[in-house]
Amino acid sequence: MKRMKLVMVGNGMAGVRTLEELLKHAPDLYDITVFGAEPHGNYNRILLSPVLAGEMTLPEIMLNDLDWYREHGITLHAGKRVTQIDRVRRRVVADDGTGAEYDRLLLATGSTPFIPPIPGKALPGVLAYRDIADTEAMIEAAGRYRHAVVIGAGLLGLEAANGLMLRGMDVTVVHLADWIMERQLDRAAADMLQASLEAKGMKFLLARQTDALVEGEDGRVAAVRFKDGAEIPAQLVVVAAGIRPNYALAESAGLYCGEGRVRGIHVSDTMQTVTDPRIYAVGECVAHRGVAYGLVAPLFEQGKVCANHLANFGIGRYEGSVTSTKLKVTGIDVFSAGDFSGGDGTEEIVLHDRQGGVYKRLVLRANRIVGAVLYGDTADGAWYFQLMKDGQDVGAIRDHLMFGQNHLGDTGHKGENKAAAMADTAEVCGCNGVCKGTIVKAIKEKGLFTLDDVKKHTKAASSCGSCTGLVEQILASTVGGAYQAVSAHDKPVCGCTEHSHGEVRKAVRELKLLTIPDAMRALGWKTPNGCATCRPALNYYLISTWPHEAQDDPQSRFVNERAHANIQKDGTYSVVPRMLGGLTTPDELRRIADVADKYAIPTVKVTGGQRIDLLGVKKDDLPKVWKDLGMASGHAYGKSIRTVKTCVGAEHCRFGTQRSMAMGVDLERMLFGMWSPHKVKLAVSGCPRNCAEAGIKDVGVIGVDSGWELYVAGNGGIKTEVAQFLCKVASREEVMEYSGAFLQLYREEGYYLERTVHYVHRVGLDYVKLRVVEDAANRQALFERLLYALRDYEDPWAERAAEAAAPVLKRQFETLEA
Amino acid sequence: METTTLDPAAAAAGTGWKTICRLEDIPVLGARVVASRQGDIAIFRTADDEIFAMHDKCPHKGGPLSQGIVHGRQVTCPLHGWKIELESGEAVAPDVGCAGRFEVRLVDGRVMLRA
Ligand code: SRM
Ligand SMILES: Cc1cc2nc3c(=O)[nH]c(=O)nc-3n(C[C@H](O)[C@H](O)[C@H](O)COP(=O)(O)OP(=O)(O)OC[C@H]3O[C@@H](n4cnc5c(N)ncnc54)[C@H](O)[C@@H]3O)c2cc1C
Ligand code: SF4
Ligand code: FES
Numbered sequence: 001m002k003r004m005k006l007v008m009v010g011n012g013m014a015g016v017r018t019l020e021e022l023l024k025h026a027p028d029l030y031d032i033t034v035f036g037a038e039p040h041g042n043y044n045r046i047l048l049s050p051v052l053a054g055e056m057t058l059p060e061i062m063l064n065d066l067d068w069y070r071e072h073g074i075t076l077h078a079g080k081r082v083t084q085i086d087r088v089r090r091r092v093v094a095d096d097g098t099g100a101e102y103d104r105l106l107l108a109t110g111s112t113p114f115i116p117p118i119p120g121k122a123l124p125g126v127l128a129y130r131d132i133a134d135t136e137a138m139i140e141a142a143g144r145y146r147h148a149v150v151i152g153a154g155l156l157g158l159e160a161a162n163g164l165m166l167r168g169m170d171v172t173v174v175h176l177a178d179w180i181m182e183r184q185l186d187r188a189a190a191d192m193l194q195a196s197l198e199a200k201g202m203k204f205l206l207a208r209q210t211d212a213l214v215e216g217e218d219g220r221v222a223a224v225r226f227k228d229g230a231e232i233p234a235q236l237v238v239v240a241a242g243i244r245p246n247y248a249l250a251e252s253a254g255l256y257c258g259e260g261r262v263r264g265i266h267v268s269d270t271m272q273t274v275t276d277p278r279i280y281a282v283g284e285c286v287a288h289r290g291v292a293y294g295l296v297a298p299l300f301e302q303g304k305v306c307a308n309h310l311a312n313f314g315i316g317r318y319e320g321s322v323t324s325t326k327l328k329v330t331g332i333d334v335f336s337a338g339d340f341s342g343g344d345g346t347e348e349i350v351l352h353d354r355q356g357g358v359y360k361r362l363v364l365r366a367n368r369i370v371g372a373v374l375y376g377d378t379a380d381g382a383w384y385f386q387l388m389k390d391g392q393d394v395g396a397i398r399d400h401l402m403f404g405q406n407h408l409g410d411t412g413h414k415g416e417n418k419a420a421a422m423a424d425t426a427e428v429c430g431c432n433g434v435c436k437g438t439i440v441k442a443i444k445e446k447g448l449f450t451l452d453d454v455k456k457h458t459k460a461a462s463s464c465g466s467c468t469g470l471v472e473q474i475l476a477s478t479v480g481g482a483y484q485a486v487s488a489h490d491k492p493v494c495g496c497t498e499h500s501h502g503e504v505r506k507a508v509r510e511l512k513l514l515t516i517p518d519a520m521r522a523l524g525w526k527t528p529n530g531c532a533t534c535r536p537a538l539n540y541y542l543i544s545t546w547p548h549e550a551q552d553d554p555q556s557r558f559v560n561e562r563a564h565a566n567i568q569k570d571g572t573y574s575v576v577p578r579m580l581g582g583l584t585t586p587d588e589l590r591r592i593a594d595v596a597d598k599y600a601i602p603t604v605k606v607t608g609g610q611r612i613d614l615l616g617v618k619k620d621d622l623p624k625v626w627k628d629l630g631m632a633s634g635h636a637y638g639k640s641i642r643t644v645k646t647c648v649g650a651e652h653c654r655f656g657t658q659r660s661m662a663m664g665v666d667l668e669r670m671l672f673g674m675w676s677p678h679k680v681k682l683a684v685s686g687c688p689r690n691c692a693e694a695g696i697k698d699v700g701v702i703g704v705d706s707g708w709e710l711y712v713a714g715n716g717g718i719k720t721e722v723a724q725f726l727c728k729v730a731s732r733e734e735v736m737e738y739s740g741a742f743l744q745l746y747r748e749e750g751y752y753l754e755r756t757v758h759y760v761h762r763v764g765l766d767y768v769k770l771r772v773v774e775d776a777a778n779r780q781a782l783f784e785r786l787l788y789a790l791r792d793y794e795d796p797w798a799e800r801a802a803e804a805a806a807p808v809l810k811r812q813f814e815t816l817e818a
Numbered sequence: 819m820e821t822t823t824l825d826p827a828a829a830a831a832g833t834g835w836k837t838i839c840r841l842e843d844i845p846v847l848g849a850r851v852v853a854s855r856q857g858d859i860a861i862f863r864t865a866d867d868e869i870f871a872m873h874d875k876c877p878h879k880g881g882p883l884s885q886g887i888v889h890g891r892q893v894t895c896p897l898h899g900w901k902i903e904l905e906s907g908e909a910v911a912p913d914v915g916c917a918g919r920f921e922v923r924l925v926d927g928r929v930m931l932r933a
Binding site: 456457527528529530531532535536554555556558559560562563567569570571808811812815816 | 838839843845846847848850851852853858861865879880881882885886887888889890892894896897899901912
């Protein structure tokens with residue numbers, strides 16, 4: 001088959017990322033030709049700042065070297081600038097006459113530095129800061145001259161000034177506005193930033209307008225003169241007064257590039273130019289819904305969507321991005337996101353510690369974060385940004401919002417929570433023993449931009465995940481604004497699909513998908529039978545959406561749920577029989593003791609869930625152990641109901657107001673066999689002294705004199721989270737109905753491996769109350785669906801231990817005979 | 819349940835092909851374990867009814883690969899999620915290690931192993 005021809009103009013970060021995404025989807029669809037005006041492969045432009053500062057070298061910042069193009073069969077014309085697009089003949093021509101024909105054309109020409117019309121701007125020694133050539137020229141000048149002036153105190157200007165200063169120059173930053181980085185920072189934060197840069201030796205002239213650049217005797221720039229007549233020496237002038245989308249080529253080809261304030265190649269949500277559907281555009285050259293972006297995170301999102309359409313998949317739309325910025329000056333932490341200008345209908349939370357050099361300001365509108373400025377302590381930047389992008393209601397966490405995510409509880413990193421302040425040797429991931437230096441090195445050397453990349457290459461945050469926040473911070477501080485936390489809402493389930501958990505759930509429901517192969521077919525899975533991440537998720541979505549109809553697939557369950565026991569590090573298993581509400585009998589205890597003796601079980605332990613664990617059982621022995629125990633499975637292995645912890649309650653306790661043991665037993669019996677997105681734990685206490693620790697359970701029930709208080713979405717694990725008050729009810733029946741309805745809501749809407757706490761964070765407690773407390777009909781319907789799903793559930797242990805058990809159930813426990 | 823060891827003579831000679839079970843005794847996208855003088859061997863079956871065998875020991879920390887989830891021509895170890903290529907026994911990059919494969923073949927629906 002003849003391949004289509006794809007030509008790309010502009011060999012920069014957005015364009016090449018688009019090609020990478022395209023090659024992932026459709027490696028053979030196109031013959032690809034790339035024109036790049038710079039004589040290099042694709043490099044990480046962002047890291048030009050550390051290069052200028054002498055912290056990195058040019059070879060270290062290459063993302064795609066020439067071999068990469070060769071390996072992928074891409075023809076690269078490096079150092080050739082396209083000067084003409086002939087849309088009729090579908091051809092582009094470069095300045096040296098090289099031509100190429102296209103079926104589809106991708107424009108990724110980036111932007112051009114804006115140089116204000118100041119007399120003398122063309123003098124030698126006057127530079128912009130955009131590419132390798134500029135950086136090299138600055139480094140060269142720093143070796144020969146003493147005085148530098150940077151015009152513009154935005155991100156780029158300050159990074160340039162910092163680099164030149166570190167290279168020994170005497171640097172003055174000149175700025176038109178009253179304070180620095182006025183587009184990203186408010187005055188208070190800017191003043192603090194300026195003070196710490198001044199402490200490093202940088203000089204500032206604010207609210208100054210440049211009149212002219214003065215020529216010296218050698219023909220090179222020698223000074224900067226201001227409107228007020230003052231003059232300062234400068235043998236190097238870096239103009240960092242902003243960037244403009246580079247649309248000249250596109251406009252000359254008749255593509256619509258806007259007018260007035262919104263200039264740039266106009267594209268639709270599919271990244272096609274509005275003028276010519278064969279021509280796509282991504283990156284800083286683009287104007288999308290009236291916005292031109294200047295940070296890579298949104299550009300990469302554009303690239304992803306564009307690649308999807310170039311690959312003829314036709315799904316995915318780019319709908320714009322919210323951006324955040326970080327200044328990459330070593331030792332200084334500044335973070336800014338969203339709209340912090342305040343104004344009508346907004347409220348502010350401000351923390352200002354002048355002495356400690358910390359300033360934080362959050363701007364809220366209707367209980368949602370709309371802007372954030374952080375100085376000195378940016379540890380929670382990624383978190384605030386995520387809350388902001390998700391539009392999450394922060395009403396419930398408002399009083400401790402300012403103190404950061406870690407204030408909500410975090411274990412396992414010695415309380416370490418500031419990535420920037422950590423030493424390179426400090427351990428970040430306690431599960432896999434990965435230290436900060438290893439992560440930073442991998443990010444820089446391998447050109448990693450996403451959390452997933454870092455997980456894959458370093459293993460950090462790939463086990464319990466509690467260090468995810470730290471790793472995100474390290475990413476953010478290493479790659480600057482290029483890092484954009486992906487929200488779980490739209491993150492694909494795994495590499496096998498483009499679809500998010502939400503989309504998969506929806507499709508399973510709307511298309512009534514009943515088997516995994518059907519679901520994979522309907523949703524265009526990229527792998528023949530998924531992977532260990534998506535198959536268990538799919539299996540859960542099928543059986544929870546279509547109980548008694550969808551096919552439960554044991555091969556798509558984690559071994560624990562297949563073997564109905566917990567696998568141990570040595571390949572043996574643990575067996576935890578169910579003890580409803582933590583209650584047992586002498587007879588059960590005797591049987592447990594006998595079983596432990598008979599099968600030489602090495603460890604017998606009381607668990608944190610009020611029952612007994614037999615650890616170290618050989619797999620072949622499992623069915624016999626179950627049979628001899630004669631107790632039901634405790635599902636200690638499942639994404640399912642685990643335990644209902646109880647205290648002694650009014651049955652015995654002198655303070656007890658309600659019969660908590662009986663309540664716990666009833667709840668646990670009702671929920672027997674309930675599969676859920678993640679494990680589910682309940683507790684029932686007989687009075688507010690709360691000996692059953694109901695405050696950190698998925699559902700906590702606390703007896704009071706007049707009835708029961710219900711709490712939901714607590715968690716005692718990786719991140720301790722206190723359960724939130726749902727409502728108060730009077731009777732035992734209501735406790736069952738409300739708890740059941742809440743759990744069914746979670747079962748129907750939760751994403752796989754999302755605990756109730758995360759689910760409720762995502763949808764908001766108000767929503768849960770609306771569906772479970774305020775809407776009685778809906779509550780009853782939910783409750784009925786739960787009972788229907790749980791109907792006829794058989795104890796898996798009894799089933800598998802029975803003599804007559806189906807061979808398919810038993811065979812997994814049998815080692816083969818030759 | 820009893821476990822039998824492979825014919826010791828044949829195993830020592832390294833030539834013996836032994837019938838282990840029938841194809842349908844292994845679940846699709848699943849595995850079975852065979853006890854042998856060289857330790858447990860895992861035999862896997864893919865969605866396309868291909869079969870593969872290797873030591874039932876993950877090169878990472880010895881996890882029982884037979885208990886993992888099979889997908890495509892890979893298995894994900896149940897303990898810490900390394901992915902192992904069924905054909906070669908090699909861990910999928912960036913992890914490094916090899917579980918050591920055995921020859922298996924399918925003859926008239928019978929699974930034969932050479933160990
Ligand atoms: C046996 C037990 C420890 C003990 O000896 O006390 C235990 C053992 C394990 N816990 Fe736990 N947890 C046990 C109570 C708890 C508790 C306390 C509780 O339930 O009251 C917690 C905190 C409460 C909570 O869940 O919110 C707890 C929080 C965790 C977590 C973190 C969950 C989280 O969302 O933060 C994990 C990891 C996971 O599930 O992903 C985990 C995972 C595990 C696993 C299953 C790890 C694994 O995947 O193999 C451990 C299995 C050990 C084994 O080899 O058998 N275990 N685990 C407890 C069993 C209780 C039971 O009777 O079923
Ligand atoms: C010093 C510096 C620091 C930065 N720091 C950050 C940061 O911390 N975080 C962040 O998110 N972003 C940062 N950025 C911005 C980021 O680098 C850009 O957003 C990103 O590179 C834009 O990608 P692009 O592909 O649109 O354009 P570019 O990467 O500029 O690529 C466009 C390419 O097209 C070429 N080209 C243009 N016209 C033609 C033509 N007619 N023919 C052939 N080739 C052509 C150009 O030469 C250029 O190589 C920084 C930028 C600079 C300069
Ligand atoms: S039992 Fe729980 S806390 Fe203990 S090591 Fe295992 S997972 Fe960690
Ligand atoms: S033992 Fe297999 S992944 Fe660790």
